[in-house]
Amino acid sequence: MTGFAVLAATGLTWHLGSDLRQLTAYPFMVNALRAGALVAMMAGAVGWFMVLRRQSFAGHSLSMIAFPGASGAILLGINPLIGYFGMTGVAALAFAASSPRGGRAGSREGAALIGTVQAFVLALGFLFVSLYKGLMSGPIALLFGSIVGISNYDVTILAVIGAVTAVVLAVIARPLFFATVDEEVARARGVPVRALSFAFFVLLGVTAAGAAEVVGATLTFALLVLPAATAQRLTARPVLSMTITIGLSIGVTWIGMAAAFFSVYPIGFFVTTVAVAVYVVAAGIEFAARRSGTRGALAVGKFQT
Numbered sequence: 001m002t003g004f005a006v007l008a009a010t011g012l013t014w015h016l017g018s019d020l021r022q023l024t025a026y027p028f029m030v031n032a033l034r035a036g037a038l039v040a041m042m043a044g045a046v047g048w049f050m051v052l053r054r055q056s057f058a059g060h061s062l063s064m065i066a067f068p069g070a071s072g073a074i075l076l077g078i079n080p081l082i083g084y085f086g087m088t089g090v091a092a093l094a095f096a097a098s099s100p101r102g103g104r105a106g107s108r109e110g111a112a113l114i115g116t117v118q119a120f121v122l123a124l125g126f127l128f129v130s131l132y133k134g135l136m137s138g139p140i141a142l143l144f145g146s147i148v149g150i151s152n153y154d155v156t157i158l159a160v161i162g163a164v165t166a167v168v169l170a171v172i173a174r175p176l177f178f179a180t181v182d183e184e185v186a187r188a189r190g191v192p193v194r195a196l197s198f199a200f201f202v203l204l205g206v207t208a209a210g211a212a213e214v215v216g217a218t219l220t221f222a223l224l225v226l227p228a229a230t231a232q233r234l235t236a237r238p239v240l241s242m243t244i245t246i247g248l249s250i251g252v253t254w255i256g257m258a259a260a261f262f263s264v265y266p267i268g269f270f271v272t273t274v275a276v277a278v279y280v281v282a283a284g285i286e287f288a289a290r291r292s293g294t295r296g297a298l299a300v301g302k303f304q305t
Contacts (some may be wrong), residue, residue, distance in 0.1 A: 031150045036253040044249035046207040047224035061118040063220035066212035068125030084209035092205025096198040219268035226275035230282040
């Protein structure tokens with residue numbers, strides 16, 4: 001029984017135990033939940049720095065660049081993961097090189113390069129799709145995500161990449177935060193700002209590629225930016241803010257997967273909708289706190305998102 005046939009045969013009962021048993025009864029769905037958790041943790045941690053560093057445009061572009069990478073891999077008959085990571089990795093290095101000083105905001109020339117590369121590779125992606133002569137229901141899945149087709153091999157690859165990403169981010173987190181908050185002082189104190197910028201762009205590219213495998217290239221950006229932006233509205237404490245970001249990222253991913261499992265619509269729509277709803281609630285909490293002049297347990301911060 002294929003994944004799509006299983007989805008057609010399932011139905012939401014609104015009985016929590018029964019629905020959870022349905023959700024975890026099929027290997028493809030267990031793989032999707034595992035991959036979703038791995039991707040969500042990566043997207044939460046890296047996306048937190050992306051929002052803080054004001055590099056959302058670069059994150060959006062890398063998310064979109066994942067699409068031509070995967071469609072090109074399918075055209076060549078190889079695993080789409082190779083295309084995801086290969087294309088976004090090369091683009092991330094190019095984006096990092098476009099910032100002459102390695103600053104968080106980059107230059108106008110760098111922004112122009114990012115926009116140009118994004119437009120060109122998107123055109124390539126649609127060319128690859130049109131050149132493919134086989135059955136490619138894949139374009140919708142590549143753009144908007146799918147819970148079907150994630151294999152044990154994919155989960156293993158994502159686990160290895162996630163572990164490496166976590167280790168690298170843990171090593172560079174403190175100097176990266178310093179360089180993000182006060183770049184000039186960090187540079188004066190000998191912090192390798194440009195090297196950190198290169199490393200972070202690579203992490204961002206890898207994370208965008210991994211997330212695109214689950215939620216789709218078009219909506220990967222939502223997973224990168226919305227949980228982080230939500231957490232940074234709620235608290236100015238870095239560790240707490242990142243913890244909330246990762247928790248929200250996992251939560252919206254799993255909720256989106258469950259909703260996609262019991263419907264005929266792609267996961268990306270549900271993940272984005274839930275993430276936007278949580279962001280709106282957080283914005284309302286922040287607004288109410290500022291109007292009342294009080295601060296709750298989560299101190300409303302001043303992160304510039």
